[in-house]
Amino acid sequence: MPDRRSFLVGLLAIGSFSQATWADVGDPAYVSAARHPSDGYSMLGLAQTGNITFNIPLPGRGHAAAAHPMRPLVVAFARRPGTFAVLIDCRSGMVLAEIQAPPGHHFSGHGLFSADGKLFFTGENDFENAQGKIGVWSLRSDRIRRVDAFSSGGIGPHDLHLMPDRQTIVIANGGIETHPDNGRAKLNISTMRPNLTYLTLDGEIVEQHEPPPEIHKNSIRHLAVRDDGLVAIATQWQGDLTDRPALLATHRRGGSLMFHEMSNDVQRNMRGYAGSIAFSGDGRQIAVTAPRGNMAVITDAHGRCCQTIREPDVCGVAAQGKGFMFTAGTGHAFTIQTGLTPPPTRHDYQWDNHLVPINRS
Amino acid sequence: MRQLILTACTWVLCTFSSAAETPDIDQIVDTHVLPGYERLVSLAQDLTAAANLDCSLDNDTLRTAYHDAFDAWVSVSHLRFGPSEQSNRAFALAFWPDTRGVTPRTLSAMIAAEDNVLETPDVFATASVAARGFYALEFLLYDPAFADQTTADYRCLLVQAIALDIERNAAAILSDWRTGYADLMRQAGQNETYRSDLEAAQQFFTSLSTGLEFTSDMRLGRPMGTFDRPRPNRAEVRRSGRSLRHVVLSLRATRDLARLLSDGDATLDAAFARSLQLANDLNDPVFAGVSTPQGRFEVEALKQSIDDIRALVATQLGPKLGVAAGFNSLDGD
Missing domain, CATH: 1.20.1420.20 (M75 peptidase, HXXE motif)
Known part of the structure; x- marks a missing residue:
């Protein structure tokens, strides 16, 4: 937490900032939160190679991040359920602003910038009313401030992405009610109803889909979006583990949710829990990580199974080259290109849940 | 040769000890x-x-x-x-x-x-x-x-x-x-649901840890609310005066399971004994006292003692049973 003076200096600094680009911070391709065994928590930039380009200390364990489409700015969220995020200048490492969730709200840990970088959207749990919200923040002048909030279309929103039309948000409403009085305890498993919702940037719901009733306990959590609008969905099963439903789904607007079964073996080994999801660089494959199963699965873009990769505590994944970059809680970062697995880059950092690509516009 | 013997001994020891850790x-x-x-x-x-x-x-x-x-x-x-x-x-x-x-x-x-x-x-x-x-x-x-x-x-x-x-x-x-x-x-090891005794043990381990979590977060956490806003009306089955009784019953049941899973581990059992003592000493059957500083303090002490059991279960028993404690796999998201 910056003191008032550095906070104000930060606000002033953003004015002289307009020329800075991602090239000024070593052209990172990704950002990820991590823990260092001795230095605490950080937000780090990673190059395509998996090498670290910048390292900014965080006050506590981070979660996901969102990268500004033009400027070297990152919003880093606290580990969920958190109430704050920080807007960081990746050149100076300075916290430009602290973003505080309004009273009664928690951040889901995921957010996104509009294509012009002027608006920022946050997934939020309005926990007293058990309603999902999307917070809207303006980055227009030299500060970030809350300008609006609207319904996410469900309970327990988590990941959210901008669709290729740049006018639509797709959000994963996980369906699970939580309240800070009860830690992370899940309060409504028997009645939970997750959904995938598409909304305009003004909050108008334009399309919504739920899993079939027999798998209503399949929480929709993380998303990836391909350039043509295909959405890949990673779920977390809240029912009995011996049921082993599909944890991967895809969706295209106007169609229905398609769940993709994998072999009994693969689904069993994933332990009901998918951590992150990404399309490959060439868009022809989908990777889903399963940190509880110490594995990742790569399917084709239709969810047809699959190549499995054994890697302890693997969770982060993003496109790299034509294939993928993965990160793990062990410190490993590695790429997979058409079946080849070169040796991992080993870091002293324990990579946190998500590897977030920097999508420049 | 000496190296070989050492390796052989280590192997025997490992096999022996891992066999000893698999609960019945x-x-x-x-x-x-x-x-x-x-x-x-x-x-x-x-x-x-x-x-x-x-x-x-x-x-x-x-x-x-x-x-x-x-x-x-x-x-x-x-x-x-x-x-x-x-x-x-x-x-x-x-x-x-x-x-x-x-x-x-x-x-x-x-x-x-x-x-x-x-x-x-x-x-x-x-x-x-x-x-x-x-x-x-x-x-x-x-x-x-x-x-x-x-x-x-x-x-x-x-x-x-x-x-x-x-x-x-x-x-x-x-x-x-x-x-x-x-x-x-x-018959774990001979079917697809449980492919080994260890997997069956891990299932019971999950029951133990989620049972303790439920008692701490829900049975005690819900009525406690926050210091500024205690929620005694959220106490479980307070109308029939059973709130504290549920804590005691669930502690007894999970203690029995913990004994079976840990081969009677004395430290773990003593932690349960401590929680049960605090629960028995608590003269507040429906946690109405959470609205007063002293009453809240006592309920909080009970909750803390259960969280101490949970810490032992996660850090001592979990690794014994081969339950991974990865940075991400443990975090959940």
Whole structure:
């Protein structure tokens, strides 16, 4: 937490900032939160190679991040359920602003910038009313401030992405009610109803889909979006583990949710829990990580199974080259290109849940 | 040569010690799971019989039967996998926490309409889980609002329907255990559900840790609320005065499971003993005291002692049973 003076200096600094680009911070391709065994928590930039380009200390364990489409700015969220995020200048490492969730709200840990970088959207749990919200923040002048909030279309929103039309948000409403009085305890498993919702940037719901009733306990959590609008969905099963439903789904607007079964073996080994999801660089494959199963699965873009990769505590994944970059809680970062697995880059950092690509516009 | 002997010894030691760490699954099934469900079925039958004989509110036999059967449920309520999760059986037995007050609302609607969902047990089994099970029964037996609202006849039929539904659900769980699930666990390694004894042990480990988590976060955490805003009205089954009793019963049950899983680990058992002592010393059956600084302090001490057990379970027992403690896999997201 910056003191008032550095906070104000930060606000002033953003004015002289307009020329800075991602090239000024070593052209990172990704950002990820991590823990260092001795230095605490950080937000780090990673190059395509998996090498670290910048390292900014965080006050506590981070979660996901969102990268500004033009400027070297990152919003880093606290580990969920958190109430704050920080807007960081990746050149100076300075916290430009602290973003505080309004009273009664928690951040889901995921957010996104509009294509012009002027608006920022946050997934939020309005926990007293058990309603999902999307917070809207303006980055227009030299500060970030809350300008609006609207319904996410469900309970327990988590990941959210901008669709290729740049006018639509797709959000994963996980369906699970939580309240800070009860830690992370899940309060409504028997009645939970997750959904995938598409909304305009003004909050108008334009399309919504739920899993079939027999798998209503399949929480929709993380998303990836391909350039043509295909959405890949990673779920977390809240029912009995011996049921082993599909944890991967895809969706295209106007169609229905398609769940993709994998072999009994693969689904069993994933332990009901998918951590992150990404399309490959060439868009022809989908990777889903399963940190509880110490594995990742790569399917084709239709969810047809699959190549499995054994890697302890693997969770982060993003496109790299034509294939993928993965990160793990062990410190490993590695790429997979058409079946080849070169040796991992080993870091002293324990990579946190998500590897977030920097999508420049 | 010396290196070889050393390697061989290490190998033998490792094999030996890992064998010693695998708990006796048969023993857990035969002494912990099956007797628990047998007791639940037997006492649920008594509850149905008592409700059928005399469903009036001041019938002490009915209230005693309710308490006894509920005790039996709480003592197996941590075993949330397999048969209890089929067809939402566990939720139909125990719909709590009810954060939106769905149970009283659904019951009221049912009563106002004199809903004919009571016609047969099979039809009642399709009713909302919120209007079934022990927590719904508590409203009917102990909440004066329901005694006033309803005709005696309909209330009586509703009490009998809920009791029979509890019995049928409990019997279905026990039957599934007896006719297949117990063998799946006993014969772990020879089936696809449990591919080794270790996997069966890990299932019980999950029951132990989630059972303790539920008691800490829900049974104690919900009424505690925050310091500025305690929530005594959220205490579990406070109307029938059972809130603290559930904490004690669940601690006893998870202590038994912890002993079986840890081969009687003394440190872990002492941690349970400490929590049970604090619970027994707490003279506050429905946690009404959370609104006062002293009362809150005492409930918080109990909660902390359970969190201490949870820490031991996660850091000592978990690794023994090969439960991964990865940075991401443990975090959940």
